[in-house]
Amino acid sequence: MKHYLKSFYRYHIRGQWQYQQAKKALASKEKPVVIYSMGKVGSLSLYHSIQAQTNIPVFHIHSLKQERIDWEYQACRAKGWWPDSRSPGALIYEKKIQNNQPVSIVTTIREPIERNVSAFFEVFRYYNKMEAVDYKGDTNFLQEQFLKLVPHDYPLTWLEDELKMMLNIDVYASSFDAQKKYQKYQNKDLNLLLIRVDLPDIEKEQQLHEFLGVSNLKLVRHNVGAQKEYANLYEQFKTNLELPQTYVEHMLESKYCCHFYSLEERQCLFEKWTN
Numbered sequence: 314m315k316h317y318l319k320s321f322y323r324y325h326i327r328g329q330w331q332y333q334q335a336k337k338a339l340a341s342k343e344k345p346v347v348i349y350s351m352g353k354v355g356s357l358s359l360y361h362s363i364q365a366q367t368n369i370p371v372f373h374i375h376s377l378k379q380e381r382i383d384w385e386y387q388a389c390r391a392k393g394w395w396p397d398s399r400s401p402g403a404l405i406y407e408k409k410i411q412n413n414q415p416v417s418i419v420t421t422i423r424e425p426i427e428r429n430v431s432a433f434f435e436v437f438r439y440y441n442k443m444e445a446v447d448y449k450g451d452t453n454f455l456q457e458q459f460l461k462l463v464p465h466d467y468p469l470t471w472l473e474d475e476l477k478m479m480l481n482i483d484v485y486a487s488s489f490d491a492q493k494k495y496q497k498y499q500n501k502d503l504n505l506l507l508i509r510v511d512l513p514d515i516e517k518e519q520q521l522h523e524f525l526g527v528s529n530l531k532l533v534r535h536n537v538g539a540q541k542e543y544a545n546l547y548e549q550f551k552t553n554l555e556l557p558q559t560y561v562e563h564m565l566e567s568k569y570c571c572h573f574y575s576l577e578e579r580q581c582l583f584e585k586w587t588n
Contacts, residue, residue, distance in 0.1 A: 332404075
């Protein structure tokens, strides 16, 4: 009941107010910043930092597609609760992207296995019918749930499903400097800054200063799994996790990983996840 009431409030009350505020902001001619990323890649930290420290209209979304937003809504309702917020993604696409209005877009990416583990715990209740903090079982069962239920290819295809399809920005069309860990792209009035989440915060701040034309922006970490109530279970799960080698190879030999991570980095990740 507690989770039901919380999700009801977030979607129907807070979410509705935020959605109406988004409509007002998108009606203006001011150039917005859209934090547009897959989930669990540090994007909320960027969003909240920009929102709190600048006057720039800023939005946080995982999809610009109305059908994807509708699917996520239905998936939550099937479980008996509501999404955490009302996504303005389709509204941004309608008001700004389709009308060829200038938008600054920031996309963050993360090593996909770590991202999937983090996502599993972020929506723990969705997969396990209880909050992570209330779970009393062992991590072997959770490992089975993780391998069986998580859509593992989601991070591997997100950039093509979203950036390429909705913005006509193909990040794979040009090389990516894995040592630098960031790259800028452009399509007409759409400017995109893509950042690997493991880029040090001070360098993220420097790139954001330049990209957004702001100064003195300090990143504040938000929604970090290791700092949550379930942190002990989260760390225990990662420590005990035994992944099939075929799974690790599939993730690390993907187009996504080969493009954004060096061979040496992928070898280190292979050792990390197969030890």
